[in-house]
Amino acid sequence: MRDRPDALMVFAAGFGTRMRPLTDAMPKPLIEVGGRTLLDRALALGAGRAPVVVNAHYRAAQIERHLEGRGVHVLREDPILDTGGGLRAALPVLGPGPVLTLNPDGVFGGPNPLALLRGAWDGAAEAVLLLAPAGAVGRARGDFDMDEAGALRRGGAYAFLGAQALRTGGLREMPEGAFSLNLLWDAMIGRGTLRGLRYPGRWTDVGTPEGIGAAERMLEARDVPAG
Template identity: 40%
Template sequence: MSASAAAVANPAPTASVPHTAMVLAAGLGLRMRPLTLTRPKPLVEVGGAPLLDHALNRLAESGVERAVVNTHHLGAMIESHLAGRSSPAITLSPEADLLETGGGVRHALPHLGADPIFVVNADILWLDGPIPALKRLAATWDPAVMDVLLLMMPTVAAVGYDGPGDYHMEADGRLRYRAEGELAPFVFAGVHIVKPELYHAITENRFSNLRLWQQAEEAGRLYGMRHDGVWFHVGTPDAVEEVNTLLGHPILHDAKLSQPRKAEP
């Protein structure tokens, strides 16, 4: 087994965690309507707290010091919700025009620094396994061979997901995007580590992170790590109800789920 394969299979939990994260919270949440007609999707409550709070709490618990949060749809509500939060420290990155996932990160580069960062979708929900997923990602991250490291969820275990999957993963963690019409065993779980300098090479303002992942895959530098906890696909109002029901089930009742963090005075 190669060194990188061993790291993916059994990452050491003591690796340094990125101190900065980009939290993607600018989407329109069209599939979540009518809930998102009056609130942005990251503020939809699931499991007793807004989705955005779950993501930020996970980051804070893993040692991330600063989170840059982009906003667009009903962005003033997100700004108000985050006012006073100190862990992690929040920097807002408003977007007058929706820039998609990659464009949102590129727009926020002045706030992100030069070191590798976490990028987290603000509309996902996961439960950790024995070691927090963010710490496992940090321990698996190897900048010598990786440009991007994605958290991957097996499609058969992804709660509420019924799509064709995204990637095939080799034994050493390298990823290959599925061919057209093909089914893939892993779906992207909404969290990854990336080198910010990759965004400097893109001249367009609006683009998807998938573009950078494709480039990394072509260079053999796109890797994945399998999530060992529970992951929920929360895309519709019905899914919100389903996940809330599941979180009350005895099997998941004692699983660790961050509680809402109150704003400090």
């Protein structure tokens, strides 16, 4: 069994309600930022990873058509399974080793986040989450606090940027059906095995129509490479 996070899961099943009216006719991952869909940006960050799974629920057929012939396994969910249930459903394709996961509605300006997570993986933690100071990414409050060793607990200093490397064995202990990966993270916090990695570049949340312009301005900045 592999012990490096090479398989990739991209979460693309959500309804995109905060992005309306743009998502009335298409799923949020197919919205374009700088002439490139959010989903394609996410998959480009995972180039070279294998296998790759994209889950889909809202307007899933559009995502399937968009990815046809590209060697990406599209897992259609019905009903929707949330992040934890979706990842567990993908395990037959992803395999038993650690995996990378990515939310496509965040745009990165700087180093490849998945490469950073893979480089930081030493097998000691059950999961490594990519984080940034909450204020630096425009949030009044974040998701976690992090100590000097990188151990996480619930708090508000750092925001999760939607990218992580994790072991999936704990998914078997979670409830059937839909559930959030927050349940898995809380169990890891209790065992002291949830770690954080601070992202050294810039990041923009494209969860609303206003986020599109913000991300495009970030990518156009001369000191930030598009990614």
